[in-house]
Amino acid sequence: MSLxxxxxxxxxxxLSGLTCGLLLWSYGLYMTFGRVFEQRWAALVPLAVMASVETVRRTAPRTALFVGTLTIAGDQFTNGNLATVLMFTDLVYAAVVYGPPASARRIPYTTGLIAVTLTVVLLVWWQNAYALLVGMVTGMVSFLPAITGAVVRNHRDAAEAARLRAEQTALLAEMDRTQAVVAERARMARELHDVVANHLSAIAIHSTAALSLDEPATTHRALTVIRENSVAGLAEMRRLIGLLRDSAGEAVPGAVPSLDGLTELVGRARANGSAGGLGFVLEDLRRPDGAPLPAPVELAAYRIVQESLTNAVKHASPGTVTVRIGHRGGVLTVAVDSPYGKRPGPGAPGTGSGLIGMRERTELLGGAFRAAASGAVWQVRAELPADEEAGNP
Structure with a gap:
């Protein structure tokens, strides 16, 4: 395996360390004199080895420090070179900065212990102040670079951690923004479907009836219903556009639909479904003196009834559609029963988006929703928490 x-x-x-060392050597500037190897060339061997291991100070810091330690020890037997010592201090620094975390923690303690131990041993042996000087130089050559490297590494790790936290924060912010956009799009889709499908379904059914039956009275009634639904649909669309515009825009948002408008809603459904033999009955079982419901709950209940009536006009067989609203024990119940069977005459296609929208509205408020056939009756049931906390899903 190559390095x-x-x-x-x-x-x-x-290259810089080797060049400086050669210049010092050429001028005869040595660290000490009178060592074991006093030959002039002897000081070049540790210098060359130290310059060689400097090339791997970043890629193999522990190996470079090990070889450098042996080299600086061998340099003590020559007259020495200041460049050799300076390159060794750089190897200690690099081993802490670029080495593994375990080595970066151990090297400062090890070099400090070596400097103190050497000072104590020399004091006992020599019993003079020169031992303190040697210990100080040893600390400057080994312990001081290690501490410097530890400080630099800590700052570098802290900067990296801060960068990662910033990236995570940006990622979380982007995820929140994406989720908010998706949730807002889903809300807009539900509102548009509930508003548009109700009126356009009636328009489609009555326009089909007007085209298929060549009777002036039927055509007149169909055109009347078509006009009423067109006007009501346009008014609802203007309200939604007003809600979507910026607050500085010219449009003023209209009132949010509530359960107080159920009578009018059922009346429109009665007019729209009369051609299909449908009758509509509203049973409002709420207590007259009860506390007002949160606006999101009333809006969800209104839209569920609206979509259920739209589905009845589009798909129900002739009969009576019953709408029941109840409020008991902090729960608002919505029940819509419509005749289920083969429908004569014109109808309108469905996509299933209405059922999905009703379920989403209910689940967003923490309620329960069910829509299924029970014999000859199609049942829609929604239970919505009606306490104050339900207004903040």
Whole structure:
């Protein structure tokens, strides 16, 4: 397995250290004299080795420090070179900054312990102040670079952690924004479906009846219903556009539909469904003196009734459609029963979006929803929490 390619900065440091060492050596500037190997060339061996390991200070920091430690120890037997010592301090620094976390924690303690131990041993042995000087130089050569490297690494790790936190925060913010956009689009889709489908379904059914039956009275009634639904649909669309516009726009949002408008809603359904033999009955079982319901709950109940009546006009067989509204024990119940069977005459296609929208409205408020056939009756049931907290889903 080959070692990683040396970094260009490490190559530059190695070349600079070797060049400075050769200049000092050429001028005869040594660290000490009178060592074991007093030959002039002997000091070049540790210098060359130290310059070589400098090239891997970043890619193999522990190996470089191990070889550098042996080299600086061998340099004590020569007259020495200041460049060799300076390159060793850089190896200690690099081992802390670029080495594994475990090595980065151990090296400062180890070098500090070595400096203190050497000072104590030399004090006992020499019994003079020169031992303190040697211990101080040892600390400056090993412990001080290690501490500097530890400070730099801590700052670097803190900066990296801050960058990761910033990226995570940005990612979470983007996820929140995406979820908010998706939720707003779903809300707009439900509102548009509930508003448009109700009126357009009546328009489609009555226009089909007017085209298929060549009777002036029937055509007149159909055109009357078509006009009423067109006007009501336009008014609802203007209200939605007003809600979607910026507050600085010209449009003024209209009132949000509530259960007080159920009588009018059932009346429109009665007019729309008369051609299909449908009758409509509203049973409002709420207590007259009860506390007002949260606006989101009333809007959800209104839209569920509206969509149920739209589905009845489009799909129900002739008979009576019953709408029951009840409020008991902090729960608002909505029940719509319509005849279920083969429908004669014109109808309108369905996509199933209405049932999905009713279920979503109910679940957003923490309620329960069910829509299924029970014999010859199609039943829609919704239970909506009607306490104050239900207004903040």
């Amino acid at each position: 990683p390619r040396p970094h260009r900065v490490d190559l530059l440091l190695s």
